[in-house]
Amino acid sequence: MASGYTSAVILQQYQEYIAKIVNDGGNFTLLVGMGIFEGLSRHTYNKLGELNSLILSANPECGGVRFVWNPPPFHGKIYRIKYQNELLYFAGSSNFSKRGLFENLEFTCKITDLSTINQTEAYINWLLTDNISVNFDKCESFPIVESVKANRKKINFQKVETQPIINSTIPYVDISLARVDRQQRSNLNAFFGKGRWNRKTGIVIPRDWFEVEVIVDIATTKNPVYLKGNFIAYTDDGLVFPCRTQGDYHKNFRSRDDLKILGHWIKGKLQQKGVLELFEPVTSQTLEEYGKNYIRMYKLSDSDYYLEF
Structure with a gap:
């Protein structure tokens, strides 16, 4: 998933589910788009570090937690989920945060058009290149x-x-x-x-x-x-x-x-x-x-x- 913002509360809430995914051989990547450009609280930053370690220790092939570092910052919200051998794509306004998922009035919908799916897939893959984002462990002197x-x-x-x-x-x-x-x-x-x-x-x-x-x-x-x-x-x-x-x-x-x-x-x-x-x-x-x-x-x-x- 690619989200402009995230929060310590939501990371804690979903950590058990994410652990099950990677421990069962699945893949998980969380791209945080605005963190480097607006800073993070120490609590949220530490939770992201815990999540990254949990993911990579279970499956080193996973993307783990990544930060967009090459401007402009990423402010979007894209969710790519594999369910019953089918890749599902969702996009909208909901950040992967407590407010974005449970408190604010947000709008997120499933992408069904094949052309848009292909464009979304290409865009996600581009965001995950090292020239645009890096893993948590590769980012030093993070703005806390x-x-x-x-x-x-x-x-x-x-x-x-x-x-x-x-x-x-x-x-x-x-x-x-x-x-x-x-x-x-x-x-x-x-x-x-x-x-x-x-x-x-x-x-x-x-x-x-x-x-x-x-x-x-x-x-x-x-x-x-x-x-x-x-x-x-x-x-x-x-x-x-x-x-x-x-x-x-x-x-x-x-x-x-x-x-x-x-x-x-x-x-x-x-x-x-x-x-x-x-x-x-x-x-x-x-x-x-x-x-x-x-x-x-x-x-x-x-x-x-x-x-x-």
């Missing part, structure tokens, strides 16, 4: 909701002892974020892009939600105030961390040692303002509600800049 929230608190930003004094004589350049709607899987939204896939091992490491790398337009990189290379960033809320610009025209603006540091600063401000929730994309509407769609960089020296957002 509780862990991401806890890690936000663990970031030890260095505090400045004396805040730089900014006045009208200090040159500055504005880094526009206005193109964010055209950068839905990069820039401030790298989390929704393709994870890091090791073709040799098959291991996938999803992007962290706080990982960002601001892509600066060429016109701005030609501004003499714009820094090329390493620098120390002082922020308008009293933080300091190392940054750099790199790549063609030095258009990639990032925190130096960890891409998440700049992301924690930018997204942290958006969260504090109440315009962005965990695992949501940053959009032009987000920035409009925040009240600013650019980062202003004041040049304090050749290696020190003051960031205002």
Whole structure:
């Protein structure tokens, strides 16, 4: 079955039935389409791990639990069931979750048209290729909701002892974020892009939600105030961390040692303002509600800049 979402309750409820299927020599695969892109609770993630181990220990030829990792995420609901030597296909709106099966008003129907059955079969097989999804055991650093929230608190930003004094004589350049709607899987939204896939091992490491790398337009990189290379960033809320610009025209603006540091600063401000929730994309509407769609960089020296957002 392929489902955008699932839940720990339904996994526990059906675990015994799934165990019987695989222990009797049957095959079982659960594809979770949205987990990597929206995160999972630790409880649901652990239940999926238990189910995957149960399935593969009984029958290593089974697909087990798989996650879609290559965007776009899968939001559909497809059930392929073999009953009395006949393959049955169902599609609709019901996730493999307690709400989807028992609580919400949903609609799911059997597919009977042969052409549609063939298309559905081909689509399922495509979803199960390693280029689109991977087994639970092949996905490292999975975005656990509780862990991401806890890690936000663990970031030890260095505090400045004396805040730089900014006045009208200090040159500055504005880094526009206005193109964010055209950068839905990069820039401030790298989390929704393709994870890091090791073709040799098959291991996938999803992007962290706080990982960002601001892509600066060429016109701005030609501004003499714009820094090329390493620098120390002082922020308008009293933080300091190392940054750099790199790549063609030095258009990639990032925190130096960890891409998440700049992301924690930018997204942290958006969260504090109440315009962005965990695992949501940053959009032009987000920035409009925040009240600013650019980062202003004041040049304090050749290696020190003051960031205002």
